Amino acid sequence: MAERRLSNTIRTLRFMAGEMTQAELGERIGVTRQTIAAIEAGKYSPTLEAAFRIAEVFGKPLEEVFQWGISSTLDK
Amino acid sequence: MVAREQFAWVWLLTMLVTYPVYFAAVALAGETAFGTQILMFAVTAIVQVVVIGVASAVIGLRHKNNLSGDERDRAIAHRASALAYNILMAGIVLVGCAMPFGHVEWELFHAAVFVIALAEIVRHALIVAMYRGGLRQPQPERGWHG
Numbered sequence: 001m002a003e004r005r006l007s008n009t010i011r012t013l014r015f016m017a018g019e020m021t022q023a024e025l026g027e028r029i030g031v032t033r034q035t036i037a038a039i040e041a042g043k044y045s046p047t048l049e050a051a052f053r054i055a056e057v058f059g060k061p062l063e064e065v066f067q068w069g070i071s072s073t074l075d076k
Numbered sequence: 077m078v079a080r081e082q083f084a085w086v087w088l089l090t091m092l093v094t095y096p097v098y099f100a101a102v103a104l105a106g107e108t109a110f111g112t113q114i115l116m117f118a119v120t121a122i123v124q125v126v127v128i129g130v131a132s133a134v135i136g137l138r139h140k141n142n143l144s145g146d147e148r149d150r151a152i153a154h155r156a157s158a159l160a161y162n163i164l165m166a167g168i169v170l171v172g173c174a175m176p177f178g179h180v181e182w183e184l185f186h187a188a189v190f191v192i193a194l195a196e197i198v199r200h201a202l203i204v205a206m207y208r209g210g211l212r213q214p215q216p217e218r219g220w221h222g
Contacts, residue, residue: 031146034078034207043209044148 008066010040013058029053079139080149081207086131088200094124095193102186113182117189152206160199167191 014020022040023033029050038044039054046054055065098120105112136143145153171187179187 031148032078032142035146035148038148038209041209044151047147050147 004069005042006045006066006068007042008039010036010054010065013060013065017058025054025057028057078145078149078207079135079143080145080153081204082135082139083132084200084203084207086128086135088197088204090124090127090131091193091197091200094120094127095197099186099190107180107182110182113185117185152203156199156202156206159202160195163198164191164195167194 010025014022014025021033022036026033026036030053031046031050035044035046039046039050051062051066055062058065098116101116102113105116168188168191171184171191175184175187
């Protein structure tokens, strides 16, 4: 069975939001900079609530921030 | 490094230093009075409390605005505790159910201390490993999030 995993576009979205820092994003959703770094790197899957908050900060729908797919197609 | 990870490092290193010394002392002492055995444990516990207390105070001052942790901190703590609990339960069942038949009381005492120390070392080692990202990304079926 193919391995599926959560990926995200937070790094890109931060860049498009005027190079928003991880610390700034973390402060806005109530987590630490290290947690944002872990989410970006795929080392931690956020709670649904945190995921919605991140999407809200960037003004994007959830599926534009987080994707659920085959890892080989996502690890480009 | 977040405050919770620093706490975990302090706990882990303190336990890795104090408890081997303690158990070595116990082994070398052999069959001594129960009071002596308790005294060795008391000294170990006091050293541990002092070191961890001082280190925690320093960490607390450095991270005074962010001591409560966030969802990732709680998820890591929860997962590490759940895994270490298995070691604790297995050890306590062994000590409480099997060892009373054929072992003297101070052996039971030190065996119980060993199990508790081992479970704590494993718990803090897991916390550190998970913060360092040494664990493989959890699979969706296992569901690892806050």
